[in-house]
Amino acid sequence: MSKEFDVVVIGAGPGGYIAAIRAAQLGKTVACIDEWKDPKNGAAAPGGTCTNVGCIPSKALLQSSEHYEQAKLHFGDHGISLKDLKIDAGKMVDRKNAVVRQNNDGILYLFKKNKISFFHGRGSFVKASAAGYEIKVIGKDAETLVGKTVIVATGSNPRALPGVEFDEKLVLSNTGALDLKAVPKKLVLVGAGVIGLEMGSVWRRLGSEVTVLEGMPTFLPAVDEQVAKEALKVFTKQGLKIELSAKISEVKPGKKGVSIAYTDAKGAAQKLDVDHVIVSIGRVANTIGLNPEAVGLKLDDRGAIVVDDQCRTNLPNVWAIGDVVRGPMLAHKAEEEGVAVAERIAGQHGHVNFNTIPFVIYTSPELAWVGQTEQELKKAGVAYKSGTFPFLANGRARAMGDTTGFVKILADAKTDEVLGVHIIGPMASELIAEAVMAMEFKASSEDIARICHAHPSLSESTKEAALAVDKRTLNF
Ligand code: FAD
Ligand code: NAI
Numbered sequence: 001m002s003k004e005f006d007v008v009v010i011g012a013g014p015g016g017y018i019a020a021i022r023a024a025q026l027g028k029t030v031a032c033i034d035e036w037k038d039p040k041n042g043a044a045a046p047g048g049t050c051t052n053v054g055c056i057p058s059k060a061l062l063q064s065s066e067h068y069e070q071a072k073l074h075f076g077d078h079g080i081s082l083k084d085l086k087i088d089a090g091k092m093v094d095r096k097n098a099v100v101r102q103n104n105d106g107i108l109y110l111f112k113k114n115k116i117s118f119f120h121g122r123g124s125f126v127k128a129s130a131a132g133y134e135i136k137v138i139g140k141d142a143e144t145l146v147g148k149t150v151i152v153a154t155g156s157n158p159r160a161l162p163g164v165e166f167d168e169k170l171v172l173s174n175t176g177a178l179d180l181k182a183v184p185k186k187l188v189l190v191g192a193g194v195i196g197l198e199m200g201s202v203w204r205r206l207g208s209e210v211t212v213l214e215g216m217p218t219f220l221p222a223v224d225e226q227v228a229k230e231a232l233k234v235f236t237k238q239g240l241k242i243e244l245s246a247k248i249s250e251v252k253p254g255k256k257g258v259s260i261a262y263t264d265a266k267g268a269a270q271k272l273d274v275d276h277v278i279v280s281i282g283r284v285a286n287t288i289g290l291n292p293e294a295v296g297l298k299l300d301d302r303g304a305i306v307v308d309d310q311c312r313t314n315l316p317n318v319w320a321i322g323d324v325v326r327g328p329m330l331a332h333k334a335e336e337e338g339v340a341v342a343e344r345i346a347g348q349h350g351h352v353n354f355n356t357i358p359f360v361i362y363t364s365p366e367l368a369w370v371g372q373t374e375q376e377l378k379k380a381g382v383a384y385k386s387g388t389f390p391f392l393a394n395g396r397a398r399a400m401g402d403t404t405g406f407v408k409i410l411a412d413a414k415t416d417e418v419l420g421v422h423i424i425g426p427m428a429s430e431l432i433a434e435a436v437m438a439m440e441f442k443a444s445s446e447d448i449a450r451i452c453h454a455h456p457s458l459s460e461s462t463k464e465a466a467l468a469v470d471k472r473t474l475n476f
Contacts, residue, residue: 008147010123013048015322015334016153022342024114033123044120060096065205156283156323184275195280213246224373224422368428371420383413387468396456402426407465416444445469
């Protein structure tokens with residue numbers, strides 16, 4: 001006997017578990033299947049990449065390493081002295097694991113609260129029938145389910161360098177990079193993208209000699225050029241060695257470490273011997289074990305599930321969301337799609353605005369942006385005005401002792417509508433929310449400039465950048 005549900009969600013990452021909750025809120029009977037296992041004891045560990053080996057654990061380690069660096073380099077400025085400062089990387093990783101488990105348990109609690117039936121195992125399409133789609137759960141909660149509607153949210157996996165497998169001991173993906181129990185002496189990161197910079201920062205702060213080898217000639221090409229330039233300057237000054245136009249020719253794991261051969265920007269052959277290499281060159285959509293062929297679910301040539309702008313697949317009543325479909329691979333994008341799809345299934349008008357999805361890189365300083373960059377506006381021939389305000393002139397940033405960076409607002413030259421906001425500086429991840437709200441409400445830069453911002457706060461820099469668009473900053 002199979003169990004029938006209005007909605008079966010495959011995958012309990014931020015896309016899947018949020019879709020399941022929203023569908024249950026809207027009165028649907030919901031099952032959610034997820035195969036992730038707690039590495040400690042094999043227990044169900046819902047939350048996907050984000051919770052287990054992504055957003056949450058990386059932010060936990062970024063926080064710990066930031067505390068360490070603050071204590072080492074900046075506490076003295078505040079008159080605080082410390083003797084024998086030490087880092088216990090094992091304990092730091094244990095704390096990270098505890099934070100992850102709290103989040104896994106939180107999701108299991110939310111499933112119960114919302115009366116969602118959770119199945120721990122791998123979900124695999126069997127066939128389509130008059131009743132819906134038959135899905136076999138393979139694993140601890142082995143069962144056959146039938147869903148009138150199915151939401152696929154199976155996420156993504158790290159991309160490997162051709163011919164170089166992840167052993168998670170010497171050649172690491174994000175999984176191994178987040179689980180090092182001792183601070184490596186030397187580390188190479190391949191790819192100066194989000195993971196390269198965040199994980200590179202963690203281990204550099206703790207004392208590793210970190211080299212980041214980036215294949216492209218441009219640093220962070222998707223980021224506003226002014227912000228990317230400042231970021232490269234600051235990260236280099238902090239001690240991250242970032243090499244652009246690096247072409248990897250060989251990655252050879254040995255007994256104790258890894259040897260990496262590459263040609264540098266000048267075409268010269270180079271070799272590095274390090275303790276570990278972290279490969280962070282992007283991610284690929286995951287449909288392993290899903291058995292999409294059984295029902296004729298269409299994938300594109302990169303393995304992502306093909307969907308329209310509303311997340312409908314080629315099959316009736318089968319939807320797909322998050323990293324397994326097109327668009328930025330971000331947890332909040334997956335969540336937004338999850339809510340929108342659940343609402344569409346319930347006959348409502350779910351919506352996701354791709355133009356106002358914020359991006360954040362959680363380095364120190366943080367980078368955060370929304371909307372178009374200056375180079376994109378130039379390329380599109382849009383007439384724009386620009387206003388910039390440095391944190392150096394912000395009272396709160398001075399009091400915090402964290403004055404690197406600036407807020408930059410780009411607005412339409414004629415209408416003054418905000419077209420993009422780009423921040424490098426302290427708490428940029430929090431400051432960007434105001435910009436997203438402004439753009440979602442189609443605010444002008446004058447609207448932001450007229451809003452009363454608390455003093456002293458970092459957010460005053462956003463107001464001042466808006467004033468700068470009209471060339472009338474008050475504090476700079
Ligand atoms: P996932 O989170 O990958 O979840 C998919 C789930 O489906 C997994 O639990 C998997 O086990 C399960 N699954 C797959 N196939 C099956 C099957 N057949 N049956 C049952 N279960 C299955 N994004 C941000 O927005 N902010 C960040 O700070 C951030 N930091 C990151 C840091 C790192 C190191 C990494 C790697 C990623 C980070 N991301 C971040 C990206 C973010 O993790 C992803 O965009 C997000 O997790 C995608 O959500 P998802 O629900 O689509 O897929
Ligand atoms: P990424 O796409 O951010 O960066 C990959 C980098 O590797 C690029 O700069 C690319 O040019 C480079 N590259 C590709 N092939 C290469 C090669 N052979 N040699 C050298 N360099 C090469 O991907 P990343 O950092 O792996 O992250 C994966 C995903 O996870 C991203 O899509 C990101 O959105 C998400 N993520 C988000 C975070 C956040 O929101 N704060 C944090 C971490 C990850």
